Amino acid sequence: MNQAVIDLQDVEFAWTPAGIAVLSIDHLSIGKGERVFLKGPSGSGKSTLLNLLGGVTVPRRGTVTVLGQDLGALSASTRDRFRAEHVGYIFQLFNLVSYLSVLDNVLLPLRFSQMRRERVRQRGGPRAEAGRLITRLGLGAELLDRPATELSVGQQQRVAAARALIGGPELVVADEPTSALDADTRALFIRLLMEECASQGATLVFVSHDAALEPLFDRGIALNDINRAGRSPHVVNA
């Protein structure tokens, strides 16, 4: 394994300083360019892990290191900027901002990241790059000016993937992005997502409870196995 993109050491998270831990991970390391399947059913501490990776929250113990940067050492607004620069997210559903066009949705991260804005400029400008990405993901570039709400769920997920990828962030985190898609579309979506991550050299962390998808990835990690807190029956966090 080459240089780690994600490195968690002795991490413990709870909603209150004295509360029950909802996430407790001794060690988790994901290398550059890896495509990791993170199997996490409800209650496994999945949401918490995603929030930790993006620097939205910080653990009460241990260190979360992303791209060599200890997120706990940064201020809240610096973590937000770090997320904007280096991490792309794809959610399960409702990924798009309803009042923006497809183009504006894809370009959304550029509003918050100078670095990604600059990369897109070098690749031929925002519109060209957005068009290239959604075409690569199997959508017609003519969709760019359509309102986001006119798209089908499958189309919306591809737009979300384009948004996560635009400007070449080093890490792409996908949270159940295919659960609303049918089986055929699902495999196609994952294949296209992986191809584009590979061409940009991005690391992909793909979270799902659907074990059938695991063979598509380089490596599978069961969150229940590494999260000691996740085994507790008292945990209600989804």
Place this chain on the structure above:
Amino acid sequence: MSSMLDLAVKSLWNRRLSVAFTLCAIAFSVTLLLGVERLRTEARTGFANTISGVDLIVGARSGGVQLLLYSVFHIGNATNNIDWRSYQDIAAQSQVAWAVPISLGDSHRGYRVVGTDPTFFEHYRFAGDHTIVFKAGGGFTTPFEAVLGADVASSLKYSTGQQIVLAHGAGDVTLMEHTNMPFHVVGILDRTGTPLDRSILVSLEGITAIHVGWEAGVPMPGLHVTDDQAMRMNLTPKTITAMMVGLKSRIATFRVQRFINDYRDEPLLAILPGATLQELWDLVGVGERMLFAVSAFVVVVGMAGLLTVLLAGLEARRREMAVLRSVGAHPRQILGLILGETAALTLAGIVLGVILLYVLILILRPVLESQWGMYIGIAPPTPRELGLLGGVFGVGLLSGLLPAWLAYHRSLADGLTVRL
């Protein structure tokens, strides 16, 4: 933050129907607030402009406001008259430059008749230093000539040469008329925006003449005096209702006032018109202040509508906030987004409201001028009005604080995942 403002505008545009109604509510409330402010400023100025250049108004002893009301505004009646000899005595005082007698008590089709002498036209001042201007004809010279105020002429459609008959008393019920001695109109005044517009001016001698034989309050039975006969009588009045006094020097005002208030032969009262106008405005100004308070509350109601729209949208937008967070938005930027929406909406409402106000003024100006004698200028907003608009903007931002604060805390708690 500019990227958030752009998002705010797009988000508002997406909800344009509900936003449009909120915008209208804010715009209308702003128009109402400024309109009321303009009207009351205009009313106050118009009120203060009713009479000027007169140092003292003298009448029988009563209340100062009452004297002002019946002598200047022609509202109500005098309790008592002034003896003609008192008038002559006061007019002859060394500090007195001029004294214009006023005799009230008759009317013509609801309009008060003011008996006075020709010097009235040269001494009466209104709206600062404006003098009376004749739109047609000129002042009266003989006892049976009349000059009409602008409103009287326009609403009764009279012109010079018209014959009019005065009625005894002032009211709308059928009154006894001085049919034996008609007056004819020799002049029509330009609009003044004062009660003068609704008055008919005649000479004191005319008033005296039509009351020959009316000493008991009704005509003596069997007595029929023609105007020719009256003209041959001594038409010097025995009493008048009030008088306007101009002094040679303002410094003497209080001395002359005291002299009149302590007058030996009959109980008299002298008032300073400016001071009593202020006193009267303090009385009637309550309504004006109430109107202002109501319009201010309408603004608050408009803002409550804004708050409702923002709050209603907030729950549905939790996903949107999580998406914005995921692409790197700080919770403070989420706060900025909601505040930006509020600011944009309030600002648009204010601009729309001000435009609406000027359109309304343009449309209503002729009506206000002809019906109420109010002149509303198309002036740019005064500093006070700008202050009011600033206040409206402040209230708008304030009402945006609650939803913005809610969105801020939810986005902190929700993070990237919303539990729906």
